[in-house]
Amino acid sequence: MARSEDKAVSLFPGRSPDRSRARPSVPRWAVVGIFVILAFGFLAEARAFLMPATLALLLFFVFVPFRRLLSRVGIGPSGAAVIVTFGLLLTVISLGYAISGPIGSLVQSSDQIGARLEERMQAIRENFRGIEEAAAKIDELADGDTKDGEDAPATRVTTNDAATTVVETSDGPAASATMTTTPAVPEPDGTVRTEQDIEVKVDATAGPTTMQQLVTLGPEIISQIVFTLVLLFFLLSSGDLMYLKIVQSFDSMKDKRHAYLALREIEDSLGRYLGSITIINLGLGVAIGLAMWAWGMPNPLLWGIAGFVLNYIPYIGAMLGTVTGAVVALLVYDDLWYPMMIGLTFLALTSLEGQFVTPLFVSNRLRLNQVVVFATVALWAWLWSVLGMVVAVPVLVVVRVLCEHIPGMEKLGNFLAGEAPPALEDEDEDSARDIVEAGDHAADSADATVLTAEAVEEPPDTSPVPRA
Secondary structure, three states, X not given: OOOHHHHHHHHOOOOOOOOOOOOOOOOHHHHHHHHHHHHHHHHHHOHHHHHHHHHHHXXXXXXXXXXXXXXXXXXXXXXXXXXXXXXXXXXXXXXXXXXXXXXXXXXXXXXXXXXXXHHHHHHHHHHOHHHHHHHHHHHHHHHOOOOOOOOOOEEEEEEOOOOEEEEEXXXXXXXXXXXXXXXXXXXXXXXXXXXXXXXXXXXXXOOOOHHHHHHHHHHHHHHHHHHHHHHHHHHHHOOOHHHHHHHHOOOOHHHHHHHHHHHHHHHHHHHHHHHHHHHHHHHHHHHHHHHHHHHOOOOHHHHHHHHHHHOOOOOHHHHHHHHHHHHHHHHXXXXXXXXXXXXXXXXXXXXXXXXXXXXXXXXHHHOEOHHHHHHHHHHHHHHHHHHHHHHXXXXXXXXXXXXXXXXXXXXXXXXHEOOOOOOEOOEOHHHHHHHHHHHHOOOOHHHHHHHHHHHOOOXXXXXXXXXX
């Protein structure tokens, strides 16, 4: 068979193949950028499937050591899967039953709570009336217009031969009023009837209520929980099949061993991290429940469960709990002192846990870059809402472990690490720290160039000098 170059010569005898001309190559960053955009779009569109599947996979790595422990006492993979899945199901049912009563009472009294909250906000607004009046005066001086009251609702009038339609839109829920008038028609005797038939239709379209949203989200949440538990059951009941298939996908024995060790380190890291965080969150939930009971807040059990669950979401969970506690306290107490103190109590307990308790019980190897953690939580919240915030840090732990075992990704794993990153084979950690500390004292880039040059001793050039 002739080669392609020989064919080109035979087809075009007057030409020779130009081997020096290279095909234009697509920049690598463009391909990577397109892949990232498509990946994020896929994650957002397939969230209904990927959220429970990701949660089931994370729980599989967490409970694999427990399955091995049960196998040593004679319980097979299927029995271990039944124990784990039914245990998680009972936990979810117990938590749902514990919060069903307080949440039901809140839903039943939602109208009174809304009125009370509006009353409290009006009282707070009265306290700042002077500031609002000063701001209004500044606006009048800046715009040159005097506003006696609220702006009138926008009105749009359309006319035709048959009727006149008036549409008014207010600042509240979307509403429209349509008035149809029948034009005056002359009678047979020449007289004109002055009476007209007027028909007014008002169409007020409001958004879905809180109860409607809960009814809509209820079946979706239940279906995702069931899907997660069923998938977890099949993963655990399969025994070592998943590990075996992953290891078999590699060629050399060295790669097979590295793959298996990476899987074992993922389950160890996730187990230690989630186990430590769960125990810490349990203690935090008890402390928050007792603090809310001491302040006289309603349903301290609900506050304890909320503190336990929200603390799985770094940073954002503490902010949500603080704001929610302060808002609910506005409905319970008449002055502003108690709401402020209750919000600060929630914030103080979560800050104490984050700054002292968690660093004490979570090993240095499991700590992550705090900036990366916050950005990751925000990203997964945008992609997968609340569940995305919960699984963000466990997924980040898995990614960091994989970076330590995949050649060429060690620097990414070092970037994801916290205060004590793992040492890299091609980078001296002490030298990198000396460079950063020396450059930190520089006022500008020119000073940084001088100071970092003093901190780094360049190795002598031992390359042979080319002969003339």
